[in-house]
Amino acid sequence: xxxxxxxxxxxxxxxxxxxxxxxxxxxxxxxxxxxxxxxxxxxxxxxxxxxxxxxxxxxxxxxxxxxxxxxxxxxxxxxxxxxxxxxxxxxxxxxxxxxxxxxxxxxxxxxxxxxxxxxxxxxxxxxxxxxxxxxxxxxxxxxxxxxxxxxxxxxxxxxxxx
Amino acid sequence: xxxxxxxxxxxxxxxxxxxxxxxxxxxxxxxxxxxxxxxxxxxxxxxxxxxxxxxxxxxxxxxxxxxxxxxxxxxxxxxxxxxxxxxxxxxxxxxxxxxxxxxxxxxxxxxxxxxxxxxxxxxxxxxxxxxxxxxxxxxxxxxxxxxxxxxxxxxxxxxxxx
DNA sequence: CAAATAGTTTAGCCTTGGCTAACAATGATA
DNA sequence: TATCATTGTTAGCCAAGGCTAAACTATTTG
Numbered sequence: 390x391x392x393x394x395x396x397x398x399x400x401x402x403x404x405x406x407x408x409x410x411x412x413x414x415x416x417x418x419x420x421x422x423x424x425x426x427x428x429x430x431x432x433x434x435x436x437x438x439x440x441x442x443x444x445x446x447x448x449x450x451x452x453x454x455x456x457x458x459x460x461x462x463x464x465x466x467x468x469x470x471x472x473x474x475x476x477x478x479x480x481x482x483x484x485x486x487x488x489x490x491x492x493x494x495x496x497x498x499x500x501x502x503x504x505x506x507x508x509x510x511x512x513x514x515x516x517x518x519x520x521x522x523x524x525x526x527x528x529x530x531x532x533x534x535x536x537x538x539x540x541x542x543x544x545x546x547x548x549x550x551x
Numbered sequence: 552x553x554x555x556x557x558x559x560x561x562x563x564x565x566x567x568x569x570x571x572x573x574x575x576x577x578x579x580x581x582x583x584x585x586x587x588x589x590x591x592x593x594x595x596x597x598x599x600x601x602x603x604x605x606x607x608x609x610x611x612x613x614x615x616x617x618x619x620x621x622x623x624x625x626x627x628x629x630x631x632x633x634x635x636x637x638x639x640x641x642x643x644x645x646x647x648x649x650x651x652x653x654x655x656x657x658x659x660x661x662x663x664x665x666x667x668x669x670x671x672x673x674x675x676x677x678x679x680x681x682x683x684x685x686x687x688x689x690x691x692x693x694x695x696x697x698x699x700x701x702x703x704x705x706x707x708x709x710x711x712x713x
Numbered sequence: 714c715a716a717a718t719a720g721t722t723t724a725g726c727c728t729t730g731g732c733t734a735a736c737a738a739t740g741a742t743a
Numbered sequence: 744t745a746t747c748a749t750t751g752t753t754a755g756c757c758a759a760g761g762c763t764a765a766a767c768t769a770t771t772t773g
Contacts, residue, residue, distance in 0.1 A: 411609065412605055412606070412609050412610075412621075413685065415620055415621060417685075418621045418623075419620065419621060419622065419623030420623070420686075421685060421686050421689045422598070422621075422622050422623050422624075422689065423623045424686050424689070424690065425598075425689050425690045426730095426731090428690055429591070430759090433759090433760075436584070436587075443574060444574075447573065447574050448574075452720080452721095453720075453721060453722090454719085454720060454721085458577055458581065459574075459577055459580045459581060459584075460581065460584050461580075461581030461582070461584050461585045462584075462760090462761075462762095463761075463762060463763080464720075464721070464722085465721090465722075465723080465724095465761090465762070465763075465764095466760070466761060466762075467721090468721060468722055468723080469722090469723095469759095469760075469761090470760080472722095473759090473760095484721075484722075484768085485720075485721055485722080485767090485768055485769065486721095486769095512699065515699075515702055515703075515706070516702050517696075517698060517699050517702055518698065521696050521698045521699060522699075523575065523579075523583060524582075524583050524586050524696065525694060525695055525696050525699050527583045527584065527586070527587050527694075528586065528587045528590055528693070528694025528695075529691050529694045529695065531690070532687060532689075532690025532691045532694070533687055533690075533691065534679075534683050534686065534687050536679060536680065536683045537674060537677075537679050537683060537684075537687050540677055540678050540679055541677075544677070588760095588761090592729090595729090595730075614750080614751090615750075615751060615752095616749080616750055616751080624730090624731075624732095625731075625732060625733080626750075626751065626752085627731090627732070627733075627734095627751090627752075627753080627754095628730070628731060628732075629751090630751060630752055630753080631729095631730075631731090631752090631753095632730080633751095634752095635729090635730095646737095646738080646751075646752075647737090647738055647739065647750075647751060647752085714773105715772100715773090716771100716772090716773085717770100717771085717772080717773090718769100718770080718771075718772090719768100719769080719770075719771085720767105720768080720769075720770090721766100721767080721768070721769090722765100722766080722767070722768090723764100723765085723766075723767090724763105724764090724765085724766095725762100725763090725764095725765105726761105726762080726763085726764105727760105727761080727762075728759100728760095728761085728762105729758105729759085729760090729761105730757105730758095730759095731756105731757080731758085731759105732755100732756080732757075733754105733755090733756085734753100734754090734755095734756105735752100735753085735754085736751105736752080736753075736754100737750100737751080737752070737753095738749100738750080738751075738752095739748105739749085739750075739751095740747100740748095740749085740750100741746100741747090741748085741749100742744105742745100742746090742747090742748105743744100743745090743746085743747100
């Protein structure tokens, strides 16, 4: 039935020089998309936690209003999100008071920040202009595996050690 | 969470040497997040269209069942999505028949495919292993600006011309 | 210290993108 | 040709992440 399987299709448009042309085997292909879907679920969470960590570090505290303006989102949305972060054990908050990260939240914030920094520095080291690099980094950071991250780090090191 | 994970992270420390540490100005910061949110809206659409294009090219036709197994998603979900693509003028479909891309759909498929390929080749040229590169590329492709894309292309060219 | 302003939360709505279950059409084949 | 497996569609559910409007709390200030 579903075993149309991988028909051996010789790269019809051979002009493109590579092995990436053929469709991946079904199972693998599905797993790729699944990975992306999963990343999407955690992405926003990580962005919030990272931002909260940054605000605490640079401003001394994280207030819902600041999060809202920095995220470009309504305060109501932030409030709802904070409830979720609370349920997930990432922040603690008393009503009408400012937020704190739990231990787990702090770990997540640090990891996210580190990843973000590597991607951003990498893009700049590659030659991407600062403004673009920031935007791209914000989107890319959640989709870069640790393997790729460490290769990026190596690239940065080589580049700057020169 | 991320399944393809292992390496240690002694790295972040070294990256404290820069201007990226301070929070960006509020407006700019908000615009970064907005860009990501917008990307999210088109991402899935592009993935479907790209996949449909690939199926047509490699298999001669795109059937809902194949899309479902490749995406790792139920047929009902695909069916619903196809209706949306239809409304957006990206595909044409008669019930119970296989799909075709409109002209606009084809353009989108080509663009997506090209972007995807560049990112994938770039990662491989960087030294990322094929399997990881595929997964990362799938997630990253929608967040890479044209500027970065062309820098990646240049990098590939230099790398392979050696 | 009371009133105004600023900040936070809640209620209720909307859209997306998943799902399952039930039903409908197609096409192979007995 | 009648049956049945495969494929496609529809209905109806759910959670997430937006929004606005209204209610509530905290803080500033007259």
